[in-house]
Amino acid sequence: MNRTFLSYFIVTLKGMAMGAADVVPGVSGGTIAFVAGIYEELIMTIDKLDLGVFKSWKKDGFKAMVADYNLGFLGSLFLGIAISILSLAKLIAYLLESHPIILWSFFFGLVLASILFIAKQIKKWNAPVIISIILGAIVAYYITVAVPGNAPDAWYYFLLSGFIAIIAMILPGVSGSFILVLLGSYGLVLGTLTDFIEAILARDWETVKSSFFRVVLFSVGCVLGLKVFSKALRWMFEHKREITLAVLTGFMIGSLNKIWPWKQVMSTRIDRHGNEVPLLENSILPDNFEGEPLVLYATIAAIVGFLLILGLEKAASKQEVNAN
Numbered sequence: 526m527n528r529t530f531l532s533y534f535i536v537t538l539k540g541m542a543m544g545a546a547d548v549v550p551g552v553s554g555g556t557i558a559f560v561a562g563i564y565e566e567l568i569m570t571i572d573k574l575d576l577g578v579f580k581s582w583k584k585d586g587f588k589a590m591v592a593d594y595n596l597g598f599l600g601s602l603f604l605g606i607a608i609s610i611l612s613l614a615k616l617i618a619y620l621l622e623s624h625p626i627i628l629w630s631f632f633f634g635l636v637l638a639s640i641l642f643i644a645k646q647i648k649k650w651n652a653p654v655i656i657s658i659i660l661g662a663i664v665a666y667y668i669t670v671a672v673p674g675n676a677p678d679a680w681y682y683f684l685l686s687g688f689i690a691i692i693a694m695i696l697p698g699v700s701g702s703f704i705l706v707l708l709g710s711y712g713l714v715l716g717t718l719t720d721f722i723e724a725i726l727a728r729d730w731e732t733v734k735s736s737f738f739r740v741v742l743f744s745v746g747c748v749l750g751l752k753v754f755s756k757a758l759r760w761m762f763e764h765k766r767e768i769t770l771a772v773l774t775g776f777m778i779g780s781l782n783k784i785w786p787w788k789q790v791m792s793t794r795i796d797r798h799g800n801e802v803p804l805l806e807n808s809i810l811p812d813n814f815e816g817e818p819l820v821l822y823a824t825i826a827a828i829v830g831f832l833l834i835l836g837l838e839k840a841a842s843k844q845e846v847n848a849n
Contacts (some may be wrong), residue, residue, distance in 0.1 A: 533601040628784045
């Protein structure tokens with residue numbers, strides 16, 4: 526696919542939106558990719574990528590290799606994801622702590638609109654499709670109420686966390702960040718990213734070195750997970766498209782429990798900084814929330830998230846029309 530500089534820039538912006546979503550436990554970057562109209566291209570590109578890329582480079586040159594393997598698209602997308610994660614990790618952590626209701630409401634509206642968008646892609650509604658939606662919703666809901674584990678602060682766990690989390694990150698409705706929470710490594714990974722950024726700003730090269738090693742391990746795990754899972758996803762979209770869309774729709778419906786803004790803390794744990802943070806939470810009505818429920822602000826935030834997805838959908842549709 527031939528793209529202009531502006532087109533690659535737009536892909537980078539979509540990558541930034543994916544990265545911002547992936548930082549938040551309960552929201553999937555795959556959702557953004559699907560709504561933005563780049564999901565299947567992403568899966569196909571990753572699945573095609575193999576060691577043959579070096580043969581292509583040697584035989585036909587760098588420019589031909591980039592074109593053959595769609596590396597311009599992939600590079601622009603992952604650049605946006607990296608920029609977003611590195612720049613927003615600290616901000617998201619602050620918002621989750623200081624303004625949780627507003628943030629969760631925004632993402633609730635975003636996911637709600639995404640459910641409608643993905644369900645709209647299903648052309649044939651029948652019993653298998655409906656059953657797939659129900660099963661997907663049940664699985665996703667069970668994930669949201671599962672008890673998080675404790676993670677060992679070891680190098681191999683960063684590799685494993687990247688491998689498992691990236692699979693969830695590219696599935697609409699399944700949050701890679703929340704999978705990290707269940708693995709018990711969300712605090713470790715997010716903390717490593719923030720420590721890495723702060724160490725660079727403070728020129729603490731010893732911390733930069735140790736943090737960089739963990740970031741690389743997590744990234745390698747992500748690459749391996751992407752390659753392994755992309756082949757399965759590609760087959761599903763090519764041979765069982767309706768069922769696949771139904772399962773993804775169910776995943777997103779079930780995930781709404783995790784991002785419901787009003788929670789009642791059932792138990793807590795101590796994080797890596799020695800602070801007490803929620804471990805298990807139940808979704809409750811605003812009237813039963815201990816503290817100011819901020820219903821008006823929450824509603825506004827949800828509407829903004831909902832409209833943002835509609836805007837992404839229209840932009841993606843317009844870009845597709847122009848491309849054709």
